[in-house]
Amino acid sequence: MKLLLGIPGxxxxxxxxxxxxxxxxxxHTVRCVLTExxxxxxxxxxxxxxxxxxxxxxNPALPxxxxxxxxxxxxxxxxxxxxxxxxxxxxxxxxxANGLANDLLSTILLATKAPILWAPxxxxxxxxxxxxxxxxxxxxxxxxxxxxxxEGLLACGEEGSGKLAEVEAIAEAIRALxxxxxxxxxxxxxxxxxxxxxxxxxxxxxxxxxxxGSMGVELARALRDAGAKVKLVLGGDLPAPHGVETVxxxxxxxMLRACQAWWPSCxxxxxxxxxxxxxxxxxxxxxxxxTEGPETLSLIRTPDxxxxxxxxxxxxxxxxxxxxxxxxxxxHAQAKLAKKGLDAVLVNDVxxxxxxxxxxxxxxxxxxxxxxxxxxxxxxxxxxRAVVAWWAAQQH
Ligand code: C5P
Numbered sequence: 396m397k398l399l400l401g402i403p404g405x406x407x408x409x410x411x412x413x414x415x416x417x418x419x420x421x422x423h424t425v426r427c428v429l430t431e432x433x434x435x436x437x438x439x440x441x442x443x444x445x446x447x448x449x450x451x452x453x454n455p456a457l458p459x460x461x462x463x464x465x466x467x468x469x470x471x472x473x474x475x476x477x478x479x480x481x482x483x484x485x486x487x488x489x490x491x492a493n494g495l496a497n498d499l500l501s502t503i504l505l506a507t508k509a510p511i512l513w514a515p516x517x518x519x520x521x522x523x524x525x526x527x528x529x530x531x532x533x534x535x536x537x538x539x540x541x542x543x544x545x546e547g548l549l550a551c552g553e554e555g556s557g558k559l560a561e562v563e564a565i566a567e568a569i570r571a572l573x574x575x576x577x578x579x580x581x582x583x584x585x586x587x588x589x590x591x592x593x594x595x596x597x598x599x600x601x602x603x604x605x606x607x608g609s610m611g612v613e614l615a616r617a618l619r620d621a622g623a624k625v626k627l628v629l630g631g632d633l634p635a636p637h638g639v640e641t642v643x644x645x646x647x648x649x650m651l652r653a654c655q656a657w658w659p660s661c662x663x664x665x666x667x668x669x670x671x672x673x674x675x676x677x678x679x680x681x682x683x684x685x686t687e688g689p690e691t692l693s694l695i696r697t698p699d700x701x702x703x704x705x706x707x708x709x710x711x712x713x714x715x716x717x718x719x720x721x722x723x724x725x726x727h728a729q730a731k732l733a734k735k736g737l738d739a740v741l742v743n744d745v746x747x748x749x750x751x752x753x754x755x756x757x758x759x760x761x762x763x764x765x766x767x768x769x770x771x772x773x774x775x776x777x778x779x780r781a782v783v784a785w786w787a788a789q790q791h
Pocket of ligand 1: 666715716718719731
C-alpha cells in the first residue's frame, strides 16, 4: 500500500515515526508530509531514514525534502492509496472541515480521492470542545474515518480523553481502510462467531474450552479488509477488531440470541466459535459449597446455533461452519455439512498440537463436492485471508 502519512505539529508527532517504521517493515511504501509546526517536533531526516522515502513539507530547504519541479500536492494526492493524519490537531481538523488549505498537507487533504484516516491527539478540553467535535462530525459526514483518542495522562498533565491511540491500533485501522477489496465480498454483510462460550455453574465457576477466538477474530478482520460489513459475536477475552460491529457474549444461549438478531440482515455466516455442547442444568445463584463424597454435575445440551440459523435461512444466505476433528476428519465433516445444512465446513486437524492455540494452522474446506485442497499451513491472520479469498472464488 502507498501510504501518505501527514504529521502536523503536536507532541505525539514522535509516535508517527514509530508508525512509519512499523508500516514500512510490513512492506508498505510510506511517504511523510510534515507541516511547518510538525517539523519542529520531528525531523524530516528521522522520517526519511525510517521509511527510505523522501519527506515532503512546506519548506524544502534541507536535502531530505525532495526538490519538486511538479505540482506536488496534486501528485501526492493522486499517489496515495490512503492518507493518515497522525497526530490530528484541532487546527488541521478545523481547516480541512472548512475547506481551507494553505500548505502542502492541507492542500493534499482537499485534493485527494484516497480514504483519509484521522488519529486525533490533543488536550481533553480541546478535544471535547463543540467546535472541534463539530469539525469531526463534518469530516465524518464526508466519509473520512477516525480512530478515537484514548484516555490517559496527557503531555499537558491533565488526565482524560485526548491521548493518541496506540500505534498498533492506528496501524490496524490503516490496514482496515487500505486493504484489497474482493468484489464477491465487498458490500456483503457477514456474520462471524468467534471464541469460546462460558457456561456458568455458579457466580465463580464456569465451564469453557481452550479456544482463544483468534481464528474467528482474524476472519472478521480479513472479511472487513475485503470490503464486507462484518458483525462479530464474540466470546472470550480477545479485543474487538477495529471497524467490526461486535457484540460480546458469554454463554451459548447468549450467542444464539445475538446471532438471531443479526442473521436476517446478513448474507452469510462464518461460524468459528467453539460453542460448548453442554451447560450445567442450573446455575446456582450463590457459590456452591463443597460436600463430602462424590458429586455429580448435571449437564444439558446447548442450542446448536448454526443448525438453528440454517433452519431459518432465506434464499441466497450461505453458512460456513468449522470442525475441529482429531480423527476421520472428512467423514465427520461431510456428515456435519448435511446435518446442519451448510455450504462448506472448514476442517481443522486438532491432532498433535495443531488447531487450538497453535500459531500455524491448516484448514481443509469440504463442500458438497467433497474435500478441496487444504489452505495453509499459515499463521492465523494469513490463513484467514486465504479462507476469505477461497470463499470469494467459490461465489463465481
Ligand atoms: O457439531 P460441531 O460442534 O462439531 O460443529 C461445529 C460447528 O458448529 C462450528 O462452526 C461451530 O461454531 C458450530 N456450532 C454451533 N452451535 C453449537 C455447536 C457448534 O453453532 N452448539
